[in-house]
Structure formats: C-alpha cells, structure tokens
C-alpha cells in the first residue's frame with residue numbers, strides 16, 4: 166500500500182528521501198569496490214566469474230560475433246524492427262539540434278585569434294541494462310548522440326540472458342545505430358572493464374548509460390579515472406496533479422516506472438486528498454493485474470508516496486527540491502506551470518504525454534539523472550560525447566600591447582617564471 170503523507174510530515178519525508186539517496190549508494194560500495202578491484206587485476210577471468218555469479222551463465226566469448234548479429238536480424242519481429250527504425254529517426258532528429266560547431270573570432274582591431282574547437286571523444290563505452298529487463302531503447306538513446314558527435318569507436322556492454330545470448334532487438338538496435346563492438350557483460354564488472362580494459366574489452370575514455378544501483382555506484386567510483394555522463398540509477402517518476410487529474414492515469418504512470426526496479430521511486434504530489442485516496446485504490450487495483458507485480462509492489466511500498474501539499478505552489482517547490490528524473494505535470498495549466506520547474510531530468514506535459522512516450526519514442530533522451538542529481542546534471546546529449554578545446558593566438562604586436570598586464574598579474578601571484586616567459590620575448 167502506498168504511503169499518503171500529509172503536509173505536517175512532508176519535510177521529514179524529504180529529509181528521509183535525501184538520506185536514503187546517499188545510503189542506497191553507501192550500502193553497495195563495499196561490493197562494488199571489490200568487483201572493480203578484482204576486474205582491474207584479473208580482467209577477463211573476473212568478468213567471467215561475475216557473469217556466472219550474477220547472470221547465471223558461463224560465457225566463453227565475451228564479444229558478440231557478426232553471426233549473432235546476422236541471426237538477430239533474421240529472428241526479430243518485422244513490426245518491432247519498423248518501430249525501432251521510427252524511434253531511431255525521432256531520436257536522431259531531436260539530437261541533431263544539439264550538434265555544436267565551435268567558434269573562432271578576432272577581437273576588433275587586434276591581431277588576436279580566439280576560439281573553441283569541438284572534438285568528439287574518441288572511444289565511448291555505453292551501458293545497456295539487461296538484468297530484470299533488456300533495453301533496446303537505451304541502445305538508441307546512447308549510440309545515436311555518440312554517433313552524431315562523431316565518436317570513432319562505440320563499445321557497448323550489456324548483461325547476457327540465461328542462454329548466453331543478447332536479445333535480438335538489442336543487437337539490431339546496436340547495429341542500426343552504428344555501435345562498433347558489443348560485449349556480453351553487465352553490472353559493476355562491466356563498468357570496470359570499460360574503465361580499466363581487459364584482454365577482450367578495450368578501455369574507453371567515457372562511459373555513459375543507465376543501470377541499477379550497482380552499475381550507477383560503479384560509474385560513480387570510476388569517475389575521474391574515466392569520464393562518466395551522470396548518475397543514471399534506478400528510475401524515478403514524480404507526478405504533480407491538480408484535482409481534475411485522472412487517478413487511473415496517475416496510478417498507471419507511477420507503476421510504469423515502479424516496474425523497472427524494486428528501488429525505483431514513484432511519487433505523486435497533489436493538494437487534493439480525495440485524488441490521493443483514489444490513486445491509492447487505483448494502484449492496488451492495477452498492480453494485481455500486472456506481470457511484474459512483485460517488483461512493482463516492493464517499489465511502491467518502499468519508495469513510493471503520495472504527498473498532500475497545501476497548494477499548487479508547494480507542489481512545485483517540492484518538485485524542485487526532489488529534482489526527479491521524470492516529472493509529469495497533470496494539471497490544466499501545465500503550459501504555465503512548467504516554467505517554474507528548475508530541477509528535473511525531463512518534464513511531461515498533460516494527460517496524453519505519459520512518461521513512456523519519452524522512454525521509447527518522442528526523441529529526447531531517456532538517460533536521465535536520478536537521486537536528485539537533476540539539480541546539477543542534464544539529460545544525456547551530444548554534448549556528453551564531445552570535448553571543447555580552447556584556441557589562442559597573439560601576434561607580436563598583440564603581446565607587446567598586453568604584456569604589462571600579463572606580467573603584473575603573474576608577479577602578483579608570485580609566479581615570476583610566468584612573467585619571465587612574457588618578458589624574455591623581444592617585443
């Protein structure tokens with residue numbers, strides 16, 4: 166049963182939520198650190214050991230062969246293939262708008278050239294979840310922006326199924342979106358392989374993609390040694406609804422994210438107690454009818470909640486404080502309200518934009534920051550696969566004109582070597 170939290174207890178709920186965000190990661194660091202270290206030292210041997218332990222399969226060759234990809238194209242449902250192609254088109258069109266050009270300019274009247282160069286990251290590793298469900302949509306969401314950025318080598322990892330294979334839709338999505346190599350490994354061990362390299366898996370410069378708490382914690386741990394996109398852990402949905410919203414739709418949308426993981430978090434904020442009670446009943450009714458009811462129930466009972474705010478203004482303040490991965494605005498004035506949202510991974514407007522529209526199809530990226538990191542992180546984008554390098558040119562005249570300022574600054578910092586690098590030049 167979902168918790169209904171009244172106004173006087175909301176601040177305790179928010180405090181608990183924030184503590185739990187940190188605690189969830191602290192709880193797995195010991196396991197994750199051990200896995201990272203074992204893979205760093207024992208490489209493929211450790212990868213195979215963990216794949217047997219966590220995915221229940223003995224893997225001989227970690228890399229997916231061209232024959233397996235060919236087979237995937239022959240077994241995939243033709244209608245699903247068409248859907249993947251349509252989604253690919255939408256995701257491509259959306260992300261093409263993010264492509265950057267770089268720039269160069271000469272300050273007026275000066276013989277100076279300044280600029281910003283854009284270069285793709287040469288090797289990117291993308292993580293595609295495959296534990297409780299397999300995610301071909303995540304292949305598209307990661308590989309397409311990488312490809313648009315111009316990444317030369319895209320290495321994909323994903324956990325194998327019990328038969329040692331990767332689902333055909335994942336292989337087809339990877340092939341259609343230009344992934345170069347695919348490896349059958351997931352979890353923290355897969356992240357370690359991408360970060361440190363093994364005999365089979367090349368080390369990459371940046372790792373992107375979502376995953377469960379073990380994957381997200383591993384990315385956090387290797388960050389700095391290798392680039393990461395963000396913390397994209399167990400899914401979250403926050404729904405802000407007014408008293409006119411449809412309780413059945415709200416419950417269904419909360420369930421849509423709860424079914425990802427026992428650790429997923431689905432929260433409703435409304436000022437209407439009557440709506441809250443209807444949603445609670447709807448949740449009970451709908452959960453029973455669904456295949457993944459066990460996961461959903463755990464997620465809703467342990468991480469779900471309905472908060473009763475005193476006004477719509479408080480609903481929005483709380484949404485900004487929670488900074489959810491997904492925010493649905495089920496209110497009649499959603500086109501006004503979204504302008505007050507400062508912290509959210511993605512915003513869904515109105516009752517005909519349920520969150521799965523974004524998960525699969527609309528075009529914006531579904532790899533999004535969780536655990537309140539939307540306060541400082543953004544949706545995955547082409548920017549995650551590029552680097553910016555500054556370009557600076559001063560002519561002799563330009564240096565002569567500015568030398569006193571530069572020397573003065575250097576001497577103030579006590580860095581006479583810096584000052585000397587300017588003074589030594591014959592101007």
Ligand SMILES: NC(=O)c1ccc[n+]([C@@H]2O[C@H](COP(=O)([O-])OP(=O)(O)OC[C@H]3O[C@@H](n4cnc5c(N)ncnc54)[C@H](O)[C@@H]3O)[C@@H](O)[C@H]2O)c1
Pocket residue numbers: 196219220293294295296297298300303324351352353354375376377378379380396397398399400425426429490531532533534535
């Ligand atoms: N934030 C986002 O953008 C976003 C997008 C899609 C999915 N997700 C999330 O991705 C996750 C997918 O999770 P999943 O589990 O289905 O797949 P996954 O691929 O992320 O994780 C499966 C792997 O976890 C490891 N693992 C499982 N139990 C373990 C244990 N006890 N100790 C050590 N390692 C263990 C195993 O190696 C296994 O292969 C969900 O939490 C979902 O909500 C988030």
Ligand SMILES: N[C@H](CO)Cc1c[nH]c[nH+]1
Pocket residue numbers: 300302303399400401422490524531532533
């Ligand atoms: N909702 C997930 C992001 O939290 C993305 C996804 C993929 N497939 C289904 N859903």
Ligand SMILES: [Zn+2]
Pocket residue numbers: 400421422425521524
């Ligand atoms: Zn989803």
